[in-house]
Amino acid sequence: MNDSYKTIIENGSSNPHWDDFLSGLECSHYEQSTCWARVKQHQGWEAIRLKVLKGSDWIAGAQMLCKRLPFGGFVGYIPSGPFYTVPDDQSLDVLVRSINKLSKERRIQYVAITPYVENNYLDKILEKNGYNPTEEMLPPIATTRATLILDLSKELDTLLMDMRRETRREIKLALKSELTIREGNEKDLVTLFRLMSIVAEKRGDRPVPSSVDFFNWIWDYFHPKGFVKLLIAELEGKPISIGIIFTFGKTVRFWKYGWSGEEHKKYPNQLLYWELIRWSKNNGFRYFDIVQVDSCVTDHLSLGLPVTDELKSRRLYGPTLYKIGFGGKVAKFSGPWFRFQNPIIRYTYRSIGSSLMRIPHTKKLISRIS
Numbered sequence: 001m002n003d004s005y006k007t008i009i010e011n012g013s014s015n016p017h018w019d020d021f022l023s024g025l026e027c028s029h030y031e032q033s034t035c036w037a038r039v040k041q042h043q044g045w046e047a048i049r050l051k052v053l054k055g056s057d058w059i060a061g062a063q064m065l066c067k068r069l070p071f072g073g074f075v076g077y078i079p080s081g082p083f084y085t086v087p088d089d090q091s092l093d094v095l096v097r098s099i100n101k102l103s104k105e106r107r108i109q110y111v112a113i114t115p116y117v118e119n120n121y122l123d124k125i126l127e128k129n130g131y132n133p134t135e136e137m138l139p140p141i142a143t144t145r146a147t148l149i150l151d152l153s154k155e156l157d158t159l160l161m162d163m164r165r166e167t168r169r170e171i172k173l174a175l176k177s178e179l180t181i182r183e184g185n186e187k188d189l190v191t192l193f194r195l196m197s198i199v200a201e202k203r204g205d206r207p208v209p210s211s212v213d214f215f216n217w218i219w220d221y222f223h224p225k226g227f228v229k230l231l232i233a234e235l236e237g238k239p240i241s242i243g244i245i246f247t248f249g250k251t252v253r254f255w256k257y258g259w260s261g262e263e264h265k266k267y268p269n270q271l272l273y274w275e276l277i278r279w280s281k282n283n284g285f286r287y288f289d290i291v292q293v294d295s296c297v298t299d300h301l302s303l304g305l306p307v308t309d310e311l312k313s314r315r316l317y318g319p320t321l322y323k324i325g326f327g328g329k330v331a332k333f334s335g336p337w338f339r340f341q342n343p344i345i346r347y348t349y350r351s352i353g354s355s356l357m358r359i360p361h362t363k364k365l366i367s368r369i370s
Contacts (some may be wrong), residue, residue: 007051133336144333208247294317
């Protein structure tokens, strides 16, 4: 490695200096925070953090979550990372090679990396260091590969005008309705999970997270630092729609929402979105991340192509169609990227990986470590 660079390895779930540094970066994400590491600790994950210094300046880093495998060794996962002050080939190469070296020393048999930035530098460096874009069957499953980002440097009136005309009309009608908005607290997490489960059931899905316990952990670790917020749309004191956002760094991320299915003619969800956007703008945040859209749908619609039954059958077609009504720019992320530590396994996977992934025992193992 280049002598002017130095990598520091840290263990443990808590490090306030890490969060302070990370939250000041343009590319920061709450899943790289120590708060997230403490949440995931409840699910059997342990955190290892890598810091790359150039001289005395901290310029890049990554938090890897590790879980023991049933047959020995560990699996490593770097969610929504790595991060850096300025993207450049050399510092990112040092970081990725340090991840590989650490994996060998700590017996981490499989590493998955899910970047949350649009960065050609990183893609090339990951490929150069033995990583490949993962197939859907390999963990982590159901990661965000595209999203919508609203630029909050714009005035509120401009943000409103950037929205689809129908969405704008619905927001204005909601503002004139009897619906009210209030800030939620820890006691409202049960309501969030209940209403979120209603939405999941209508889509034929299971709620993710699968229990209210996960929301309680989120609240315990993020809320004391002001990194999470809950807003509720109510009618005469009855919760109709509810949303939870992460307020870590310069970007607000709309993580989860729930809706009772009632009062749709009053547009409670549109009101909730608008109030969250407005709150984020008024509190000095730079971006609002609507979180997760289907890029196949957005690409198709942006080209003005006819909507086919095949497009409508995509799992995120409905949510994507709804979200793009709020405007914003589509951001696409590469990966997830993966690497097996053992070269024999790497070769075997390249040869018979697709067939191996279809074996029921393999699927069961993947579900245990995801």
